[in-house]
Amino acid sequence: MEQNTNNNPTTLSGIQNGVRNGAEYIASLQDGRSVWIDGERIDDVTTDPRFCGAVQSIADLYDIQCNPANEEKMTFISPTSGKRVGRSFMLPRNADDLRLRREMMKTWMDAVGGMMGRTPDFLNVMVSAHASAYELFSVGGEQFGENILNYYEYIRDNDLALTHSLVSPDIDKRLPMYEQPGDMVMRVVRETDEGIYVSGARSVATLGPLANEVLIMPAAAKFPLVEDAEDFAVGFACPLDIPGLKMICRPSFPTKGGFANDPLSSRMDEMDAVLWFEEAFIPWERVFIYRDIKAVQSVIKSPSGPHGSHQSGTRSLAKMEFLLGIAYNLVEINHSRFPNVMVQLSELVAFVETLRALIRVSEVDCIKGPGDTVVPYEQPLNVIRAQYPAMHARALEILQFLGAGNVVVAPSVEDLNSENGTEIKRYCAGADIPAERKMQMLRLAWDASCSSFAGRQNLYEKFFSGDPWRNAQMRGERYPGAREAQDRVWAFLDRNAEWDEKINGK
């Protein structure tokens, strides 16, 4: 196993530190990775203006984790290295562990206002869940179970940031993934004693250019159970700087003036990329599923889904609280506490409190997982996944109603400091605060509800955990409470029919 080389050797409690700080994270991205955007290859994502704001936001999270005052909240002791490692890697043994893990994740999510979906805790939680269920991987051969377990320990003890890609691009939706034209879907192209070679595309990898490694897993839920698909039945992880891997990014969000003008676009663009593999080499020890449909079907049973939803539910709560905070501030700066405005705020309150309750129920009602772990109760988290896109869209609409013309005329810092500044400061002043302060809030409200950043957030909430219609179909098909509810209805009919017979003789 590679050694952690972080510069923070001890923590307050005197235990060796195994977590990275922000500077170490930033340095880890300066590895010659092949990142493409706007038709050009980027030399260094940590300095390029289209990426560096988000890099700094993730670096800040690592610094929060390293702060000695946060030691107990953000870390736990690695059972293998004996060092303090990130708490999102913890394998929860009871409901209280889930609470502790959520409090750690909430700390990170509050720092970014819930505006980044793929902060490293997301995949830390998912890979930990896979490792807890390593035997499911062993269906394809014992070594694959060992590989996922070793990989989990490796990323935990080296505090790496991961992205993942679970879907392939498709050209013709009438055809299954393995028959898509153009040989462009990622697949295994050959193997050697040392490892495998893969070629083709995977999408979408959010955070790709800002992560250390990528986890590739088959799109299990709709994976066709046919032999022809075996080249596509592959799961592995690799660093993002390996030869033969390039990341092709969407355009970044337009921001000329940095944080003051575009507080979210400039700092929270976690970026989405397509991964293009060209004969990329993956050593055997990083392969978790290999040309094996049965293994794919086995790994579907891993509890990574509910654990991942525990993280994304926590993020949803942090984000809704952040949006609620903006909304109340918009009302306060204008003194617009009118009844219709309060009704809209009460909708946001209902969203926040519903999310909080659902997350808590998932922890308190956790179920037994693999080994001696627990898994959050999935149903309340499924409700978040189902309902959050609509809650989020409505929250943005409420911000638009509250912000109205104010957000659209909110000037830039350059305007405020220009020769028109005196006039602007007069007509943009808040009821109790100067124009400069009010403008900060209005620019934030604009970026959260109206900008292209906000549009992408809305899209993300709809699709980040897969096709919402297929997910809803599965939730309907598999709801475990259905049988009991149905039987109760039959019992009600039978009981009252008996009574009817006794009283009325029919």
Ligand SMILES: Cc1cc2nc3c(=O)[nH]c(=O)nc-3n(C[C@H](O)[C@H](O)[C@H](O)COP(=O)(O)OP(=O)(O)OC[C@H]3O[C@@H](n4cnc5c(N)ncnc54)[C@H](O)[C@@H]3O)c2cc1C
């Ligand atoms: C902003 C963003 C970030 C993302 N980040 C990640 C990430 O980090 N990692 C990752 O793995 N994935 C990520 N995703 C991808 C996500 O998993 C997919 O978007 C999702 O699974 C849907 O697949 P698709 O985009 O190919 O949509 P499509 O499959 O093209 O679906 C488009 C529409 O067509 C409908 N449709 C498609 N096929 C059928 C069919 N056979 N029958 C009926 N209706 C159909 C769908 O319901 C949907 O409405 C991200 C997506 C977005 C938008």
